Amino acid sequence: MTARKILAHEDRFETKGVTIAFTAPTPHDPKLVWACADHPDPDLFHPTDEAGLAAAQAFCADCPVRELCLELGLRRDEYGVWGGVLLENGKPQSAVPRRGRPPKVGSAA
Numbered sequence: 869m870t871a872r873k874i875l876a877h878e879d880r881f882e883t884k885g886v887t888i889a890f891t892a893p894t895p896h897d898p899k900l901v902w903a904c905a906d907h908p909d910p911d912l913f914h915p916t917d918e919a920g921l922a923a924a925q926a927f928c929a930d931c932p933v934r935e936l937c938l939e940l941g942l943r944r945d946e947y948g949v950w951g952g953v954l955l956e957n958g959k960p961q962s963a964v965p966r967r968g969r970p971p972k973v974g975s976a977a
């Protein structure tokens with residue numbers, strides 16, 4: 869293998885997704901029951917308001933893999949609700965962040 873090929877090979881393994889696959893893989897154990905695996909609305913776990921967050925947290929409340937799910941979300945720098953906790957780049961959030969342009973301050977209406 870030439871030096872150039874070795875470098876290309878190493879570059880491929882420096883991507884975040886591959887790193888996560890090695891450091892925080894999803895366990896494929898048939899005994900683990902991921903409660904949301906067949907949920908018809910994946911958007912539930914990416915809430916845009918507090919009511920949506922409450923709905924996702926209520927769904928996660930009884931999930932048997934809740935702690936493992938949260939651990940994976942934290943280790944993978946994930947977004948959305950993992951283990952009943954809203955994450956943004958792997959950091960727990962206390963509220964749903966506001967999206968879009970902030971309101972103008974001091975503008976005459």
Ligand code: SF4
Nearest residue numbers: 904928931934937951
């Ligand atoms: S805890 Fe994780 S696996 Fe369980 S329902 Fe919530 S998001 Fe899905």
